[in-house]
Amino acid sequence: MSGDAVEANTPMERADSVLVGRGYVGRERAEEVAAEVPEARAHILDWLQTVSEAGDWRRFERLAGVAVHLHPDGLGPLLASALASRATGMNSGDLVDMLGELRAPEGVEPISVLVQEKRDVDGPFFSFCVKGIQALGEIGGAESERFLRSIATSEPGSWPDALRWHAAEELGIEDELGFDEDDMLGGV
Secondary structure, eight states: OOGGGSOTTOHHHHHHHHHTTSOOOOHHHHHHHHHHOTTHHHHHHHHHHHHHHHTOHHHHHHHHHHHHHHOOTTHHHHHHHHHHHTOTTOOHHHHHHHHHHHTOGGGHHHHHHHHHHHTTTSTTTTHHHHHHHHHHHHHOSHHHHHHHHHHHTSOBTTBOHHHHHHHHHHHTOTTTTTOOHHHHHTTO
């Protein structure tokens, strides 16, 4: 989506202009957006829907960073749907982090699917998979715990040991399973 596709000086454009080129969107930056563009609190989900439909994933990520700190109802399902779409150009890792931070149960399925798909290609450090496992630990709940337990208690070789360790650590069962961190992580 080009800048021409959205009318200049709309509240969404003004909110986005506070964010462009300024890096990570933390609580302070989100509050700055809300102060400069009061409409942001009421309309951020609509804006996210608009830019996701247009495939403007950079803008989506910036606005989602604001939304995470404004806590609008319905954000979890919207982010989970975006993650599940697997759209080209989307930063899946940021969405996984956001879903974990929100503790959004809607994120369990799309995060679990991505972790399963990336387990054989994310090594040797497994940064995406570990991020997903940590987000699932933050989200918690029966579905998340079931998935993490399936990784942690899997037969050696069915999941990389590093992922088995991280899943067990999220559940707090690494000692119960007799895991040795150095052996499981192999110096990684």
